[in-house]
Amino acid sequence: MAASGEPLTSQGYIQHHLQNFQVCTKDGSLYWGNCSDVGFWSLNVDTLIWSIGLGIFFLWLFRSVGKKATSGVPGKLQCFVEMLVEFVDGNVKDTFHGRNKLIAPLGLTIFVWVFLMNLMDLVPVDLVPRLVAEGTVAAGGANDIHEVYHKIVPTTDLNLTFALALGVFALMIFYSVKVKSPLGFLKELTLHPFSSKNMFVQTLLIPVNFLIESITLLAKPVSLGLRLFGNLYAGELIFILIALLYSAGVVLGTLGGVLQLGWAIFHILVITLQAFIFMVLTIVYLSMAHEDH
Structure with missing residues (x-):
C-alpha cells in the first residue's frame, strides 16, 4: 500500500478494495487493520458486522410486517412480503418431498438474507470506506481512505459463504441420520452406487462406494459455498x-459511469439468481436427506 497521502497504483487500488477490515493478535497485542500476514486466526470484522446487521434487519422487517398485517387491503410492503413467502412456499412444495416444518422458514431466511448481503454489491466501492475514513480522522485515527480497509459485501468473503454452506451441510447430516437412522445412513454411504448379490463382491465394493459417496457428499457444501463466493467476488x-476509469480522464470517466450503470442493472439479476440458487440447492439437499430408501 502507498504511504499516507500518496495515491495508490491501479494494482494497489484493486488489492486494497479486496482486503477485509480484520482484527487479530500481533506480538501479543490486539491489532486492527490488515492481518494478511498473521495467518488463519483473524476475524473479518466488516463481514461480521454487515452479515449480522442485515440478518437483524431482515428479522425486524418481517416481524414488523407480520405484526401489522391486515386481512383488509394490504399495503405495498405487506404485499411484497406475502409475495416472497408464497414464492418460497411454492418452491418448497415443488422441490421438497419430505415432511418438515423447518424447510419453508429456512428457505425464506436463506433467500432474503443472501439477497440482502448480495445487494450491498450495488453500493459504490469507495462510498463506505470514505465515510469510515472521515469518521476515523475525526476520532484521530486513519489519515485518508487508503488507510481504511472495509468490504461491505459479506458474500465476497469465502469465510461467510463456507459458513453458510457448512450450516446446510450440518442439517443434511442431522436429517440423514434422523430419518434413515445411523445404520441406514452408513448403508447409504457403503452400499451405493455399486451393489452385488454376492456377499464377497459386495464387501470388496464397500471401500469404493464409501469413497465415491463421501466425495459426492462433501462436494455439495464446497460447490454451494464456492458458487456464491465466485459470482459475487467477480461482480465486485x-x-x-470500472471505478478505476474515473481517475483516467473525462472521456474514460464518462464511459465508466455508463459501464457502472449497465453492470449494476445486469448485476441485479445476478444477485437475485445467486440467492435463489443457494435457496433451491439447500431445499434439494435437505429433500435428499429425508429420502429413506
Whole structure:
C-alpha cells in the first residue's frame, strides 16, 4: 500500500478494495487493520458486522410486517412480503418431498438474507470506506481512505459463504441420520452406487462406494459455498475495475459511469439468481436427506 497521502497504483487500488477490515493478535497485542500476514486466526470484522446487521434487519422487517398485517387491503410492503413467502412456499412444495416444518422458514431466511448481503454489491466501492475514513480522522485515527480497509459485501468473503454452506451441510447430516437412522445412513454411504448379490463382491465394493459417496457428499457444501463466493467476488471485482476509469480522464470517466450503470442493472439479476440458487440447492439437499430408501 502507498504511504499516507500518496495515491495508490491501479494494482494497489484493486488489492486494497479486496482486503477485509480484520482484527487479530500481533506480538501479543490486539491489532486492527490488515492481518494478511498473521495467518488463519483473524476475524473479518466488516463481514461480521454487515452479515449480522442485515440478518437483524431482515428479522425486524418481517416481524414488523407480520405484526401489522391486515386481512383488509394490504399495503405495498405487506404485499411484497406475502409475495416472497408464497414464492418460497411454492418452491418448497415443488422441490421438497419430505415432511418438515423447518424447510419453508429456512428457505425464506436463506433467500432474503443472501439477497440482502448480495445487494450491498450495488453500493459504490469507495462510498463506505470514505465515510469510515472521515469518521476515523475525526476520532484521530486513519489519515485518508487508503488507510481504511472495509468490504461491505459479506458474500465476497469465502469465510461467510463456507459458513453458510457448512450450516446446510450440518442439517443434511442431522436429517440423514434422523430419518434413515445411523445404520441406514452408513448403508447409504457403503452400499451405493455399486451393489452385488454376492456377499464377497459386495464387501470388496464397500471401500469404493464409501469413497465415491463421501466425495459426492462433501462436494455439495464446497460447490454451494464456492458458487456464491465466485459470482459475487467477480461482480465486485468488475465494479472495482470500472471505478478505476474515473481517475483516467473525462472521456474514460464518462464511459465508466455508463459501464457502472449497465453492470449494476445486469448485476441485479445476478444477485437475485445467486440467492435463489443457494435457496433451491439447500431445499434439494435437505429433500435428499429425508429420502429413506
